[in-house]
Amino acid sequence: MPASPPHATDRDVKRHRRSVSDARAAVLIVLDRLDRSQDTLDTVLDETAALMTDLSRRDRALFNQLVYGVLRWRLRLDAVVAAYADRPLKKISPSILNILRIGLYQILFMDRIPASAAVNTAVNLARSGRAAKAAGFVNALLRSALREPGRFALPDAVTTPVDHTAVAKSFPRWLMSRWIDRIGLADTERLCDAINAIPPITLRCNRLKNSPMELVDALKDQAEGVATVDGVAGAVNLIRPRCPIPEMKAFVDGRFAVQDAAAQLVSLLLAPQPGETVLDACAGLGGKTTHLAQLMNNRGTVVALDRAAAKLARLEKDAHRLGVSMVRTRRGDLNRPLDPEALPRFDRILLDAPCSGLGVLRRNPDAKWSSRKKDVARFAARQVRFLDHLAPLVNKEGVLVFAVCSMEPEENTGVIETFLKNHPNFAITGPRTIEEKTVVPFLDPDGFLRTFPHIHHMDGFFAARFKRIC
Numbered sequence: 001m002p003a004s005p006p007h008a009t010d011r012d013v014k015r016h017r018r019s020v021s022d023a024r025a026a027v028l029i030v031l032d033r034l035d036r037s038q039d040t041l042d043t044v045l046d047e048t049a050a051l052m053t054d055l056s057r058r059d060r061a062l063f064n065q066l067v068y069g070v071l072r073w074r075l076r077l078d079a080v081v082a083a084y085a086d087r088p089l090k091k092i093s094p095s096i097l098n099i100l101r102i103g104l105y106q107i108l109f110m111d112r113i114p115a116s117a118a119v120n121t122a123v124n125l126a127r128s129g130r131a132a133k134a135a136g137f138v139n140a141l142l143r144s145a146l147r148e149p150g151r152f153a154l155p156d157a158v159t160t161p162v163d164h165t166a167v168a169k170s171f172p173r174w175l176m177s178r179w180i181d182r183i184g185l186a187d188t189e190r191l192c193d194a195i196n197a198i199p200p201i202t203l204r205c206n207r208l209k210n211s212p213m214e215l216v217d218a219l220k221d222q223a224e225g226v227a228t229v230d231g232v233a234g235a236v237n238l239i240r241p242r243c244p245i246p247e248m249k250a251f252v253d254g255r256f257a258v259q260d261a262a263a264q265l266v267s268l269l270l271a272p273q274p275g276e277t278v279l280d281a282c283a284g285l286g287g288k289t290t291h292l293a294q295l296m297n298n299r300g301t302v303v304a305l306d307r308a309a310a311k312l313a314r315l316e317k318d319a320h321r322l323g324v325s326m327v328r329t330r331r332g333d334l335n336r337p338l339d340p341e342a343l344p345r346f347d348r349i350l351l352d353a354p355c356s357g358l359g360v361l362r363r364n365p366d367a368k369w370s371s372r373k374k375d376v377a378r379f380a381a382r383q384v385r386f387l388d389h390l391a392p393l394v395n396k397e398g399v400l401v402f403a404v405c406s407m408e409p410e411e412n413t414g415v416i417e418t419f420l421k422n423h424p425n426f427a428i429t430g431p432r433t434i435e436e437k438t439v440v441p442f443l444d445p446d447g448f449l450r451t452f453p454h455i456h457h458m459d460g461f462f463a464a465r466f467k468r469i470c
Contacts, residue, residue: 286315359460
């Protein structure tokens with residue numbers, strides 16, 4: 001195969017001032033940007049959004065399907081490439097490898113696109129990207145995959161169950177090994193299937209402005225399906241919306257926020273009451289912050305703490321859209337102890353801590369390939385540190401909720417055990433003391449909130465609720 005050219009640089013992308021008119025070219029821009037940076041998919045999609053303005057509604061749907069599909073199935077696609085390539089994957093230009101992934105995803109996973117069209121468009125992508133010499137390689141490999149499908153075979157399921165599951169379900173081998181050891185092969189396969197399925201867009205009804213049924217009625221013409229989520233009052237699933245969510249009148253009017261049902265359960269577990277003083281200690285963009293304010297009927301104070309000023313600015317804007325007026329933003333870094341003289345004691349504190357994010361892979365498939373085994377322990381140590389710095393700010397008899405979008409023991413019970421050892425003046429609260437009974441069915445025998453994609457059809461979350469007893 002002729003040598004492939006290197007990636008297009010970020011300067012090349014910035015020179016591309018006009019929006020692209022081809023969905024596959026847009027997909028390649030996004031995948032190449034992900035390869036060149038440590039940014040998340042959400043960040044890259046935000047940065048490249050202006051390039052997509054000329055895509056038709058149909059092409060936008062294709063763009064989304066290809067971006068998320070290629071990222072979900074990348075390991076499986078790479079295994080197919082390896083079966084037909086005349087050299088190791090590391091010898092193939094990353095951009096050409098992305099073109100092959102795009103082509104193979106259409107061939108293997110999309111029934112409505114003719115195989116010939118998938119091959120031809122992949123070849124055209126190679127040529128248009130100044131990789132004309134590699135276009136022949138792309139053409140030959142994809143056509144070989146069509147002619148000789150038997151050349152690709154999964155690892156043996158009996159002798160190498162971890163390798164088989166990793167390739168069959170397209171997950172990192174290290175993650176498959178730990179999940180199979182912990183929950184068994186059958187449940188691991190179910191979990192993988194749930195993560196690989198396209199999730200619904202879940203909304204949180206803003207009860208400050210409407211009821212769930214009023215919201216459903218307002219959105220019924222905006223999507224193919226709208227339905228409330230069983231067991232989580234105020235959560236609404238939106239199936240295949242007919243226009244971008246920011247363009248929906250109900251969104252502009254602040255009648256809902258986009259938030260998974262599992263994330264909504266975390267705020268319900270904290271159960272803030274009107275008139276209280278509450279801290280959202282890692283507020284981010286404010287999804288839970290505004291939910292807390294909503295639960296408090298916009299009465300009292302919610303302090304939204306985050307180290308990133310840009311996130312706090314977006315939080316304030318969204319709070320205004322939702323009609324929330326009792327949020328106060330404050331910059332702060334939980335890696336260091338907080339100044340007790342600068343902050344009040346709080347009735348309730350929520351720590352939605354930075355974590356590995358392995359519970360939200362169905363919405364963030366890029367994290368499959370950026371996460372590493374060592375990250376789990378690193379995040380767990382940070383979570384303990386954050387809890388240690390927040391404990392002095394909880395009023396006596398006050399409540400502290402720790403939450404992560406991770407199902408990994410090190411970031412779940414491991415953190416809890418360390419925190420309780422360090423702070424014997426805190427105790428896990430039982431179901432009878434929780435004001436919001438919606439969360440009770442999601443509690444395990446130890447009183448921890450746990451949700452799983454393959455069981456609850458929502459993101460994988462863990463949360464623990466402590467009470468300061470002295």
